[in-house]
Amino acid sequence: MFAEPETTAPAMTAVLAAVLTGGPLSRVALARRLGLSQAAITRAAQPLIKRGYLRELAATERSGPGAGRPASPLAIRPDREFFLGVKITADELIGVVCDLGARVRAAARRPLTGTDVEHVLTELGALVDELLDGPGNLRARTRRLGLAVSGDVHRPTGLVRYSPFLRWHDVALQQRAEQLTGLAVTVENDVKALTIAEHWFGDGAGAESFALVTVGTGIGCGLVVDGKLVSGAHGVAGEIGHLGVDVNGPPCHCGGRGCVEAIAGTDAIVGRARERSGRPDLTFDDAVALARSGNVRINAVFAEAGLAIGCGLAAVANLVGPARIVVSGEGLAAYDLFDEHIRTGFERQAFGAAATCPLTIRPLPFEQWARGAATVSIQTFVTS
Amino acid sequence: MFAEPETTAPAMTAVLAAVLTGGPLSRVALARRLGLSQAAITRAAQPLIKRGYLRELAATERSGPGAGRPASPLAIRPDREFFLGVKITADELIGVVCDLGARVRAAARRPLTGTDVEHVLTELGALVDELLDGPGNLRARTRRLGLAVSGDVHRPTGLVRYSPFLRWHDVALQQRAEQLTGLAVTVENDVKALTIAEHWFGDGAGAESFALVTVGTGIGCGLVVDGKLVSGAHGVAGEIGHLGVDVNGPPCHCGGRGCVEAIAGTDAIVGRARERSGRPDLTFDDAVALARSGNVRINAVFAEAGLAIGCGLAAVANLVGPARIVVSGEGLAAYDLFDEHIRTGFERQAFGAAATCPLTIRPLPFEQWARGAATVSIQTFVTS
């Protein structure tokens, strides 16, 4: 946000973020929640209202026994500004335009024929134009773009240090994308982006600590502790996929044994299903179909996978104790085969009160990854 | 610290804490490290020097090629104030007096004949008097007492909610101890206290994130992320002892299977050693002796235990990525039997760069628990 005379930038950020993630809130409620005086809230809210980011709702009916002036809650004006988000995968670009409230207003995809930087950037430019020049005249109110990439991303500089899937090394993605689109670009790791999205606008909204676990070929985890995304001193964090849950389990490509990913990653599931069915050409969908049709052996594969995931979740709950955990990812397309076993594993290994940590197991539409990217640019906007 | 006209309390706290944990530091170095201006450091340091907590060291020799005024590093004056720390176990009290630099100046123990609150308090009073009235006239410069108790402790109020070992429920320990001793009392969980001690004064000094693991009957873990002790939204955190590392492993009293504690806790080790040796009266020390004498079966018990611990450490490294990990506890009296296996397990399951996380495996003298308690009171003092 632009600084202006007579403003209090930190409080403005806090107020905007709180209203964004916590729904309409009266100034008194904000003061309590943020630990600030009412005066500070009033002063911070004024410029936000004036610039069109917040508006005052009609007074709500009183609650208590006595009387008192009714509160006029502050709500965001989602239309005020739009944010682009694009998830870059190895074979396509998935893009969305979100409003300030992170609701998707437009979406589009674009296949990729390769992952070399120039090609991806060309397609990215085309995708952005397609989205912004579509219905709704979005371009006029869109100034920011978030990009989500799997791998090692340095967000402050927007450098993609290393992305195995894309086979990128040290790509200055932010700089390139800004030149290309003229938008302010933020680059973030895809799992982190999704975590931020769920933490701000999803099931983790308002929680001080939170974990998001994605299940797919890889099994990843974003961790929020004390309101901050955990990054790890050595650049590794949330690697739930390589927790060892079975000392005698199958070897993992990482060199470990019995890693969650080696039991519950989609590749691992396919591999185990092939072994046990004796059909070397079985696909993941085949395995799902067999399991659903009641094949005991294949069902066991999913049960073991669910158990391993649940065990991993319990590890997160036992170690960092998030307020809640959301499980998602393309692997959960077979949600029905996992759900029960994940919960069983979790309840078995979660220690004491950790077992009370609410678990949301829910497949997210793939578009959510792009929404996560957009959320990152919303976050950049709000906290800047 | 008492606020005084013309001071900047937050910076004072930051400066004192930085000098405490980071050795002598020049004002410029402090400014860089704390992200403050040199002016702020000067202002914060002045009252600390005046009140005797810091002193200026002689100028050090210059380093670079050019010239420049030599820095005069700030160092703490450890003698300025002393801090009591007492660890309360089920059968004895262990007390120390530390100086501001957390060096132990006096130590004493007192056996307990029971764990009922009145008895423990009586003995605590006697221990405190013994320590303060001993040589060195410590009483005059001691105003604070830290208490370390295993179990669920609410530090802000000093309430012991539940301590299984002591069989205490909702004991207002801080209040009782303050009435008894006239000192300002802080109560903290024992593992957390030890973690704070190692984070401020031990191997974790200066690290933004850090983990301490204690191995004994129970296996616990204190976690520091972003400079703050992790507490867990549901009151559970650092429960490394109940991570499941073997889905087919032995059942644990917690209801899980293959928990680290069920494989590597001292009770578990004794149990497994009895099984495999066929001697139902074997003690832990016996097992250690047998293993050292080359008994293959018993050695395997320790190897499996070490592997499980290493696996648990890897889980910590993979999930939160601390800058370093310290392993300690009375179980490590048999340090030599564990060390190698712990490292093997860690290296096998630590993912990518997480494996570079430095591991310190080191038995700590039992007195360290009391020092941890004293450290907590130092922390309370510095940050108050």
Next chain:
DNA sequence: AATCAATACTTGACGAAGGAAATTATTGAG
């Protein structure tokens, strides 16, 4: 209707915290 208590919000005065930049201090090198 007038008043009162209760609650929400606003305003003005003030103080705490720390930054920027000029100033002083102290060294080695030429």
Next chain:
DNA sequence: CTCAATAATTTCCTTCGTCAAGTATTGATT
């Protein structure tokens, strides 16, 4: 002896947010 380099201090100023007093708006009570 001067200059460049670095360290510490001082002065002045901005930012941020609190406190306390006031305004606004309601339901209940007289």
